[in-house]
Amino acid sequence: MKTILNFKTGNFLFRSGIFLLVSAPILSSFFFLFSLLISSYKNYKNFLSDKFNYPFFLASFFLIFSVSISSLETFSNKISGWSNYLNWLSLFNWLPLFFCIWAFKPYLYSSKSRKIILLLLLSGSVPLIISGYLQVFFDIHGPFKIFNGLIIWFQREDQPGLTGLFNNRNYASLWFTILWPICLAILSQRKNGSKFFISIFSIAIISSIYLTFSRNGLLNLFLSSLIFLKGSLSIWLFIFLILLITLLLAAVTNIFPISFKEFAINIFPPEVLARFSILENLNVLTSNARFSIWLNALQFIKERPFLGWGAATFPILYKTENDVCCYKSYLQWYAHTHNIQLEMALNYGLPFSFIINTTLIFILYKSFKKIFIFKIKDKSLEEINLNKFEKAWWTASFTYFFSQLLDIHYFDLRLNLIFWIFISGLIAKIQSPDKKIANLTEI
Numbered sequence: 001m002k003t004i005l006n007f008k009t010g011n012f013l014f015r016s017g018i019f020l021l022v023s024a025p026i027l028s029s030f031f032f033l034f035s036l037l038i039s040s041y042k043n044y045k046n047f048l049s050d051k052f053n054y055p056f057f058l059a060s061f062f063l064i065f066s067v068s069i070s071s072l073e074t075f076s077n078k079i080s081g082w083s084n085y086l087n088w089l090s091l092f093n094w095l096p097l098f099f100c101i102w103a104f105k106p107y108l109y110s111s112k113s114r115k116i117i118l119l120l121l122l123s124g125s126v127p128l129i130i131s132g133y134l135q136v137f138f139d140i141h142g143p144f145k146i147f148n149g150l151i152i153w154f155q156r157e158d159q160p161g162l163t164g165l166f167n168n169r170n171y172a173s174l175w176f177t178i179l180w181p182i183c184l185a186i187l188s189q190r191k192n193g194s195k196f197f198i199s200i201f202s203i204a205i206i207s208s209i210y211l212t213f214s215r216n217g218l219l220n221l222f223l224s225s226l227i228f229l230k231g232s233l234s235i236w237l238f239i240f241l242i243l244l245i246t247l248l249l250a251a252v253t254n255i256f257p258i259s260f261k262e263f264a265i266n267i268f269p270p271e272v273l274a275r276f277s278i279l280e281n282l283n284v285l286t287s288n289a290r291f292s293i294w295l296n297a298l299q300f301i302k303e304r305p306f307l308g309w310g311a312a313t314f315p316i317l318y319k320t321e322n323d324v325c326c327y328k329s330y331l332q333w334y335a336h337t338h339n340i341q342l343e344m345a346l347n348y349g350l351p352f353s354f355i356i357n358t359t360l361i362f363i364l365y366k367s368f369k370k371i372f373i374f375k376i377k378d379k380s381l382e383e384i385n386l387n388k389f390e391k392a393w394w395t396a397s398f399t400y401f402f403s404q405l406l407d408i409h410y411f412d413l414r415l416n417l418i419f420w421i422f423i424s425g426l427i428a429k430i431q432s433p434d435k436k437i438a439n440l441t442e443i
Contacts, residue, residue, distance in 0.1 A: 007106060010038030014107045018117050018421075019124040022165060022175060024151045025414050032417070036103045043106060052427050055359040056098040062352040063094060066307050077309045079316055090311030090347070097416060101424045108425040109432050115389040117425070118182045118396075121418070122201070125179055129204050131155055132164035132172065136211050161213035166412065173217025174409050176209045178396045178418065180221060181228050185392035188229075189385050213272050216403050218248075224399045228391055248272075290338050290406075296321055297337040301345045308349040340404035360401060360423065367394055367426040390429065397422040 017031035040047075047053065067087045069075045076084070108114055134140040135155035143154035153165055161169040183202040187195055209217045222245065251264035251273055265273065300309060300317050309317060315335050337343045344353035371390045379387075400409075400419050409415045 007038070007042060010035045010042075011107050011113075013038070014104065015116065015120055019120045021121070021414050021418065022125050023127040023153070026150060027147075029413070029417075032100075035107065036100060039103045039106045043103075047102060050102055052363075052431070053102055055355055056101065059352055059355040059359070060095055060098060062355065063091065063348055066348045066352065067091060067310075070307055070310055075307060077304065077313065079309070079313055082310065082313055082316055084310065086312045087310045093311075093411060093416065097420045100417075100420050101427065104421055104424045105428045105431075108421075108428045111386045111390060111429075114393055114425050114429075115386060117421075118185070118389055118392055122179055122182045125175070127153070128164045128166075128172070128175065129208055132162040132208050132211065135164065136162050162208055162211040164208075166414075168409075168412075169212040170214050170216060170407055171409050171412050171415060173209055173212040173214035174220070174400065174403055174415060176205050176212070177217055177220035177224060177399055177403075179205050180209070181224050181392035181395040181399070182389075184225070184228050185388040188388050210272075213269075216407055218244075219406075220399045220403055223402065224395050227398065228395045292322070293318070293334065293338055294342065297339070297342045297346055301342070301350065304349070305345075306349045306351065308345065308347045308352075311347045314343070314346060336408050338407050340408050340410055343408055363423060363426050363430065364394070364398055364401065366430045370429060393422065393425055393429075397426060 013031045014035035017028040017035065020028040020031065067084075067090075070077060070087060071084050108117070131142075131153055132155070141155045141157050143152050145152050155165075156163045156167065159169055162172060163169045164172045166172040166175065180202075183198060183205060186198045187202065206221070209221050247264040247267055250261050251268055296318055297314065299321075300314070314337055318334050337346060341353055341357055344356060371387065371394050374387050397419070400415075400422065404410060410419070
């Protein structure tokens, strides 16, 4: 038993889970579960001494308190057609993942380990790219089943744009934008060998983001490139992205000459222009459904600021107030608040939302200082190259966090798992001195 329950086995299972995460999430979850059990068994004495667990302990207390008190008749939200069962079930979206932050850290303490995780994440996403191309260019939608239905691949037919193995094109676009900084880290390696294959991979990822027709995807592509890149490569890519945004603005607004506007319109497919049509004027922008959703969410939060209304209550509340519910068109989705901070506060109260988000901001800030304020002088080539992957790790984490300001992708199993793994890696980076990391044995 001791031979099986060791870090080498746990590390293998964890890395297998990373590789299979996007293509076989159920199988990946089993690998993660067993790797979590092994690391917990080996490290349980350190659980209470890890100070980064404390804010998540506190957030968990407020979460359980909110759900428990809301179960009492006196404090019930009194919403017709809603069951408190959803509230208790929603705890699985948070509590196990808070535990994963601590449990996965032993597999992420080394810069080399984090680099391997990023490379596995990238290589494991090949099926996503292939499935997306089959969907868009060959009109092949599956489903494809293996292992008696344990793994099912399908591409949706009822949405414009690439979705691939995801249920929603915005989910797919976020995954691709997470992969993009990894490509940049490989492309920017000093004294690297042939970059032909990673260049092809990078083009595939950019084209996939484009084919999702996701506004968030294009915004995240620009943001992550801006954060990560430096030097000559960044200049050319930055110029390209600025040109792309300029053309997009010219196509959907009236702030450029007519001839330039017509030129820009001919470049973009109608599906892309339709997604950005809300930028045409301020009135259209402010009348967009998302602004209505945010304003209503704020009003609902004011009514129950400490306990919240409960999980999955927003569509019911919104319909009561506006006589509109759920899915209406590609630009109108009323099933959630389209902002994770508002969603947390509305579901479980302001204390829970405040603790989680301030903790995440602190982690991003502390890790940014350690990763990006990096003095190249007196550093070996290996350290310089590894720091590129550290930047990719941070950039992917920040891109995910930023994207949740405008939409919510968190409730997809693959996306919420990878986010907390990223956060676990950032905490490991903060806690481990550079010398200690350099001397760690790879497992």
